[in-house]
Amino acid sequence: MTEKELQELDFEKVVVTIEESGNKNDYYYYKYDLNENCVLMSNESDEVVGNRWYVYEYDMGIKIDSADDVDLLISLFGKWSKTI
Secondary structure, three states, rough: OOHHHHHHHHOOOEEEEEEHOOOOOOOEEEEEEOOOOOOOEEOOOHHHOEOOEEEEOOOOOOEOOOHHHHHHHHHHHHHHHHHO
């Protein structure tokens, strides 16, 4: 997926400065809170190759590279949260 697709899916951009990371450059990634316990996070901007972004959910071991799949997951979590 592209960075633009992450933005269209309302992912929050998180900037990490040199001071925070100790790296040579600032970088950023995107995150989306599905609920209190489940967060989707993208790969970091300095690791993106060919404008290909991925989304991870580390606790479940999920890696998604399709904006359609991410959109479906967000929709499902929204639906599930209304039933609880």
